[in-house]
Amino acid sequence: MTEKKTDGRGPAATIAAVAARIGDKWLFFKKDGAAELPMAPCEAGESLCDAAGRQVCEDFGAEEFALDEVCDVSTRDETGKKVTVRLFFADLFGAIAPVERFLLSPAELAGLSAELFARAMRFVSPAPAL
Numbered sequence: 001m002t003e004k005k006t007d008g009r010g011p012a013a014t015i016a017a018v019a020a021r022i023g024d025k026w027l028f029f030k031k032d033g034a035a036e037l038p039m040a041p042c043e044a045g046e047s048l049c050d051a052a053g054r055q056v057c058e059d060f061g062a063e064e065f066a067l068d069e070v071c072d073v074s075t076r077d078e079t080g081k082k083v084t085v086r087l088f089f090a091d092l093f094g095a096i097a098p099v100e101r102f103l104l105s106p107a108e109l110a111g112l113s114a115e116l117f118a119r120a121m122r123f124v125s126p127a128p129a130l
Contacts, residue, residue, distance in 0.1 A: 013072045013086035016040050016052035017113075019120030020060060022092040027060060028113075037113045039085065052088040061097030065090050070123045075112055087116050089123055 017039045020027040028035040040055040042048060049067065056062050070087040077083050 013048055013084040014042055015083060015085045016042070016048045016055060017073075017085050017087050017116050018052050018055050018059075018090050019070070019087065019117055020056060020062075020065075020090040020092055021124075022062075022096060026117075027092070027096075029059065035113065037116055048086045049088070052086075052090070056090045056092070059097075060092060062090075062092045062094070064093040066093075068123070071119055073112070073116060073119070085112070085116070087119055089120050 017037050019037055029038060030036075038055045038059045040051045042051045043054075046054070049069070053065075053067055056065055056067070068089045068091075070089050072084050072086050074082060074084045
């Protein structure tokens with residue numbers, strides 16, 4: 001699958017990351033003692049938006065949500081290869097999986113998840129115009 005490059009400087013995004021919120025609560029996962037944003041590589045024939053939606057359904061059990069594209073972020077994977085992650089913001093409605101699994105503090109985020117969450121916060125609460 002080919003995705004459009006947004007800035008022409010790096011590889012096209014191949015991974016979807018999701019900053020998800022239900023009401024005033026942000027949802028994160030705890031993995032190896034750290035909080036993380038859910039991320040999903042695209043499956044065959046799937047767009048990044050579809051991958052983000054699939055991740056919201058699988059990880060949070062949400063069936064009703066609004067999904068917005070936020071930005072692309074280039075980083076390096078565990079092997080040092082440059083990859084680009086597309087960040088999405090998901091506003092969840094209705095029932096979700098048992099919430100105690102993933103309601104954590106944003107202060108527990110580190111690394112790429114912390115950077116992506118900061119960008120999601122700027123997306124949902126932009127600076128006031130001067």
